[in-house]
Amino acid sequence: MTMDDHRLDETFAALANSTRRAILARLAEGAATVNELAEPFEMTLPAISKHIKVLERAGLVRRGRRAQYRPCALDAARLEEVFTWAEQYRPVWEARFDRMDIYLEQLQARTRDRRTR
Numbered sequence: 496m497t498m499d500d501h502r503l504d505e506t507f508a509a510l511a512n513s514t515r516r517a518i519l520a521r522l523a524e525g526a527a528t529v530n531e532l533a534e535p536f537e538m539t540l541p542a543i544s545k546h547i548k549v550l551e552r553a554g555l556v557r558r559g560r561r562a563q564y565r566p567c568a569l570d571a572a573r574l575e576e577v578f579t580w581a582e583q584y585r586p587v588w589e590a591r592f593d594r595m596d597i598y599l600e601q602l603q604a605r606t607r608d609r610r611t612r
Contacts, residue, residue, distance in 0.1 A: 499576075502554065502573070502576065503576065503577070503580055505552065505553040505554070506553050506554070506555065506573050506574075506576065506577055507577070508549075508553070509549050509550050509552075509553035509555055510553075510555075510577075512546070512549075514536065514538070514543075514546050515546050515549060515550055517535070517536075518532055518543075518546060518547065518550065518556075518567075519550065519555060519556070519569060521535075522556065522567060522568060522569035523569055525568075526559070526566040526567060526568040527566060527567055528564050528565075528566055528567070529543055529544055529547060529565075529567065532547065532567060547567055553573060554570060554572065554573040555569070555570055555573050555574065556568065556569060556570060557570045
C-alpha cells in the first residue's frame with residue numbers, strides 16, 4: 496500500500512461517520528471551538544473530541560492556538576485528494592448518464608408512438 500492509499504483509507508474512514516461529516520460541514524463555514532461544534536449534537540464533549548481527533552489524524556481538521564482555547568478549522572487539502580481520486584471515475588459516470596439519456600429518449604419515443612396510434 497502506498498502512502499497515498501494509506502491517506503485515502505484514513506480520509507474515507509473519517510468521512511464514513513455522519514457526525515464527523517456534520518462537523519466538517521460546520522467547519523466549512525469557519526473555525527469553531529469544540530464547544531461550538533458540540534452544540535447541535537446530543538453527545539458529551541469527550542465524545543465530540545474523539546471525533547475531532549479522528550478528523551485531525553485524517554488530516555481533515557487542524558487546531559490552532561488562541562489564548563486558552565484551540566479552535567478547529569477545516570483543512571481542505573485532503574478533500575482535494577479525495578476529489579482527485581474520485582475524478583478518475585468521471586468518464587465511467589458520464590458514459591452511464593449518456594446511456595441513460597439514450598434509454599429515456601427511447602422510452603419517450605415509445606410513449607409518443609402509443610399516443611398517436
